Amino acid sequence: MAKTVMIVDDSASLRQVVGIALRSAGYDVIEGCDGKDALSKLTGQKVHLVISDVNMPNMDGITFVKNLKQIPAYKFTPVIMLTTESQEGKKQEGQSAGAKAWVVKPFQPAQMLAAVSKLVMP
Amino acid sequence: MEFDQALQTFIMESRELLEAMEESLLGLESSPDDPDSPDNRDAIGAIFRSAHTIKGSGGLFGLDGIVAFTHVVENVLDRVRGGEVPVDGDLVALLLSCRDHIGMLVEQIAVDAAAQPDKETEATGIMLLNQLKAYQAGAKGTAPAVTGARVQSQAPVITTLPSGGTVESDNWHISLRFSHDVLRNGMDPLAFIRYLDNMGKIVHVVTLPDAMPLVPDMDPESCYLGFEIDFHGDNVGKATIEGVFEFVRDDCTLRILPPHSRIEEYIQLINELSEDKIRLGDLLVNSGSLTRKELDEALCLQALSAESCREKSPTQDICQLGEILVKQGMVQPELVDAALGKQKVAKENKVQESKLIRIQADKLDQLINLVGEMVIAGAATSLLAQRTRDPALHEATSTLSRLVEEIRDSALQLRMVQIGETFSRFNRVVRDVSKEIGKEIGLSIGGAETELDKSVVEKIGDPLMHLVRNSMDHGIEKAEIRRQRGKPAKGTVHLNAYHESGSIVVEVGDDGGGLNRDRILAKALEKGLVTANQTLSDQDVYGLIFEAGFSTAEAVTNLSGRGVGMDVVRRNIEALRGTVEIDSREGAGATVRIRLPLTLAIIDGFLLGVGSASYVVPLDMVMECIELDDAERQETRESNYINLRGTVLPFIRLRDQFRELGKAGRRENIVVVQYAGQKAGLVVDELMGEFQTVIKPLGKLFGNLKGVSGSTILGSGEVALILDVPALIQRAVSKEAQLLAYGL
């Protein structure tokens, strides 16, 4: 059974590239364009991993993760936070919100794939 | 300005590195059979480092061309070092070409820092890069394939490495203890172990459930498990393995111990590390045997222990980092020992390094010149002191001249270099030429530690090159002929050097066919170099090949193509005040012997007086002095030889030789000189004793003057001629031989 990964980022092209990489590795991918949109799409279905950007309109990544962890179905879902080198503080904040993994932007699709498969094999 | 200087340093450094690279490559080629021998691994390491350093420094100067090209070379070398690419003749040849190309790029930068490589160089670069592609990591055949299916066997898998030994123990050992929270954080140990298994091969896992508490205390969302994992991965380093657990690094205790085979490798890496970082932790981290995180952790522990120590007893030593690392199971004790050893060596080298100074050659030349002037001025002072007949002054000047002599010797010593470096350059030449002409030829080197003046070393390269090529082209026979003659198929060119009575002798020998006396003689007759009725010794005949315009039919092939003849060799050697001769045995080989003065600047001379003029001969060549009594003077008036203790000693009257007018002195002396095994006498009026002689070359005008090799200035300001002893001996000996031939 394919594992499901959700990618939440306001950049459509980023979602697209990550989506292609993950799908071709055998994951099912659902997308959210910001925290709010993502929450609205999480209706209790099984999601094995969430990838989320920090800076997004409507609802930022930190708030999104905090909300996500309140939903029983996603309480233990691992979250990869997308940070940049300069956002060391955001990384800490994300970790205490419950996003224990991170990938630093800019990244290559292969790097993302490696990070994802450390947490969930396809 | 500073940048330019740094660039010069880079260029010099690169030349040295390239030279080292070449040497190692050639070493590798000569014994490619065992790629795992320590020598070869050293060589590969050295080659890699050379490329690596050039690339690294080149980047600092923005020399993108060099960086880009060297990067690819380094890549391939890295794979060679990792054992992924086998070493063979083709690869070494390609790497040698790459080395040459880098050298070319560096030299172009040396001419003009902003230079772009010319078309030809660029084309070479592209061609080489194409060839390198075959060795690059592009062919991912070795990378572990990601497959869903896994074959599980309970017994540990025994993997066989290419080296042939079974290496059951050739596994990484990973020890994992997860914190209770790891599952709640969404991190599943299973996932990481799965990922690890995809990266290489998990050989064995032991799951440790012992930490699980009693039922009431057991929180089903907590993790109580620990794992001991034996892992086998090709091309996997400690940092890569640590990377797998990156996201749970704070949620687990992780210890990674390298396979036993790796320990050796790490020890080697530690030894190879550059010496600018010599802290224990840095050494281990740079070798890859310790990760940065582990080091931080250990340093933290050290700080803690230091604190607690201070509280308990201020006298107690704080824990050493090495001890902590071993105790924590972060690295094996062997590695800590290796790093500590390296630390010691590095410290010692630092001290050594500071003892060496790089100075510019022209500064040294200037010093030698000044010392030369000081010698002359010193001689003048001594002379004046002698005239005053003031004993105190006399004593002072003699102390002074002794010191001057010591300064002279030390100054000259500064310029002395070993000939070995010049010799070892011929490894490449012999290798290349033997490939080119299709003969199997090896080079043997003797007397590499023999020292001679740097300026001589610089000028001797070309003549040697010519002689070595000549030996290879014409001396050494084709393999079939060698076999017929009962010699090993592989020919040998021999380079040798040694000191002999004030000269340095450099020999270029081969075990080839030797010179053909008859053919040389025939050719010389044809060219009109000799006449039919001349009696010639073997030496004389062999010497003919150094005559201008001489070449036997066979010798035409290659040398004429190069536009250089043996006469040029002789001219070059003679320009250095040296001589050249040939020994040959038909069928057994020939040896060309070059004799050169040890130094070109200052010599210990022996001052002679003839009439009003003074002459100097090098003291090393003087054997003895004999006073001629009246009877003997009468006797020798008409002849040109005397009976010296039963042997015939030919001599030359310098008075006649230099048409010295004026009355002959009351006494005459014979100075017996020796050179290259031959003796002759020089008849002079006066023996004036030892004299430090600063050699001043004669102008071009006197280039053809026979019997004189230079001049010097005496303390009195007068000029004295330095006699060309080899030429004079030759003259005396041949004159005598002629007389004998005419039956006189």
Place this chain on the structure above:
Amino acid sequence: MTISIEASNGVCHARVAGEMTIYHAAEMKGELLPCIDCGAEVEIDLSEVSEMDTAGFQLLLLAKREAAKAGKSLRLVAHSPATLEVLDLFNMASYFGDPVMMPRAVH
């Protein structure tokens, strides 16, 4: 996740269906452990387990240990591919000592 328990001839048959993951760990602990008390032998049927994580696996370990403490035998039977993979990866099939059968159904 559902666990259906049936006892017959002193053997307690427990059949786990669905996910054996951390989301259901607390629930599972509460249902699996009492099984040990309800028969002289315990047999856990894993054929319907679609997914198992470390938390789920840990509960099997706990059950095995508790059964041994009580002097009872606990068997895992009819491993589904998902459970088999975990036992394989952790190299724990021999710990449970069960004949590992090939799964009946391919998922």
